[in-house]
Amino acid sequence: MKTGDLIRALAADSEVHPMSPGRALALASIPGVAIAFGLHFAVLGLRPHLLTLLGEPRLLFKLWLTFLLVALSGPLALRLVRPGAGVRRAALMLAVVPASLAAANLAELLSVPAAEWGQRLVGTNAVFCLKSIPFLAAAPLVATLLALRQGAPEHPALAGTAAGLFAGAIGAALYATHCPDDSPLFVAAWYTLAIGFVAAVGAVAGWRLLRW
Amino acid sequence: MRAGNAGDADSYRRLLLQLTPVLRAVARRGLAGAGMADTDAEDVVQETLLAIHLKRQSWDEDAPIGPWLRAIARHKMIDTLRRRGRRIDLSIDDFAEVLAGGENEPSMLVADVDRHLECLPAGQRKVVRAIAVDGASISEAAARLSMTKGAVRVALHRGLRALAAKFNGEGT
Numbered sequence: 001m002k003t004g005d006l007i008r009a010l011a012a013d014s015e016v017h018p019m020s021p022g023r024a025l026a027l028a029s030i031p032g033v034a035i036a037f038g039l040h041f042a043v044l045g046l047r048p049h050l051l052t053l054l055g056e057p058r059l060l061f062k063l064w065l066t067f068l069l070v071a072l073s074g075p076l077a078l079r080l081v082r083p084g085a086g087v088r089r090a091a092l093m094l095a096v097v098p099a100s101l102a103a104a105n106l107a108e109l110l111s112v113p114a115a116e117w118g119q120r121l122v123g124t125n126a127v128f129c130l131k132s133i134p135f136l137a138a139a140p141l142v143a144t145l146l147a148l149r150q151g152a153p154e155h156p157a158l159a160g161t162a163a164g165l166f167a168g169a170i171g172a173a174l175y176a177t178h179c180p181d182d183s184p185l186f187v188a189a190w191y192t193l194a195i196g197f198v199a200a201v202g203a204v205a206g207w208r209l210l211r212w
Numbered sequence: 213m214r215a216g217n218a219g220d221a222d223s224y225r226r227l228l229l230q231l232t233p234v235l236r237a238v239a240r241r242g243l244a245g246a247g248m249a250d251t252d253a254e255d256v257v258q259e260t261l262l263a264i265h266l267k268r269q270s271w272d273e274d275a276p277i278g279p280w281l282r283a284i285a286r287h288k289m290i291d292t293l294r295r296r297g298r299r300i301d302l303s304i305d306d307f308a309e310v311l312a313g314g315e316n317e318p319s320m321l322v323a324d325v326d327r328h329l330e331c332l333p334a335g336q337r338k339v340v341r342a343i344a345v346d347g348a349s350i351s352e353a354a355a356r357l358s359m360t361k362g363a364v365r366v367a368l369h370r371g372l373r374a375l376a377a378k379f380n381g382e383g384t
Contacts, residue, residue, distance in 0.1 A: 001344055001345060003254060005347075006258050009343050010265040012221065021269065
């Protein structure tokens with residue numbers, strides 16, 4: 001087939017309007033998050049007295065931090081699947097999350113006696129946290145990866161990692177409404193580990209699924 | 213490109229035609245830089261055009277199109293070099309003088325490039341061939357192959373995606 005012929009075929013195919021990655025992500029997130037919500041209420045459930053506890057600064061910080069990660073990693077993933085788009089600013093913005101977590105940990109260490117540090121770090125259900133966040137993040141991760149296939153990542157594994165961060169953060173945000181451990185020490189240790197695991201799964205899946 | 217995304221097939225076609233010589237020059241330079249035969253250049257050009265088409269939704273209409281095109285062309289070039297790197301390339305030094313062509317599309321490659329088309333399932337191949345090689349419109353192709361227009365559109369789109377996948381899977 002000559003190149004001119006190919007171009008004729010491509011032009012004939014231009015009546016189909018493929019969905020932009022951003023729109024695809026927005027649409028795919030609806031079922032992805034809905035499934036995660038469903039599993040959350042079916043299996044985990046909200047923490048008792050969640051609403052009355054909302055004034056508690058540690059709980060608020062935990063929720064805010066996971067939402068912040070959702071809000072920052074989503075746009076980063078979208079930039080990573082747009083060829084030629086600059087990602088540096090979006091990637092640097094992401095550093096706000098570990099920076100706030102470090103600041104919160106410092107505040108926690110200063111305000112809590114050293115004898116309690118260990119107990120706050122280990123919390124009451126660390127292993128459950130490690131299992132629950134990936135469990136809740138699974139459906140959003142699948143949805144995100146499928147949506148990103150609309151894009152064209154220059155580095156598929158990197159785009160997959162961002163998808164994993166995004167999905168892991170959604171899982172963590174949901175889990176945070178169940179988890180009774182509010183200390184930033186706990187969040188820094190176990191949430192980070194769980195989200196990191198989801199991001200690693202995303203990296204491998206992205207490397208395989210997002211190539212074009 | 214904006215017109216193309218809005219479904220204006222004619223201006224989209226003109227854009228792709230205008231891009232082709234540029235892509236061809238880039239492909240030749242890239243292959244020459246890697247010390248490879250520029251007989252592959254037309255393959256790279258077609259693969260890049262397919263990627264531009266199938267990934268056109270990944271261009272943000274508010275962003276300049278240059279960096280987007282460059283990134284796609286670079287990605288496809290790297291892809292090709294990586295694939296060719298795993299293959300044994302016969303020396304082409306003996307043919308170098310014969311092959312040194314201008315901007316014209318080398319017609320002797322047609323049979324070679326055609327092999328991708330041959331790999332498609334029969335239904336898709338007929339539709340792609342009718343539209344690409346014979347120059348039929350969607351409705352003409354539909355009439356000739358006694359299919360509905362919708363079925364022709366679907367077969368064409370799937371055929372193009374399969375072609376892109378063929379390029380990608382080659383040699384891996």
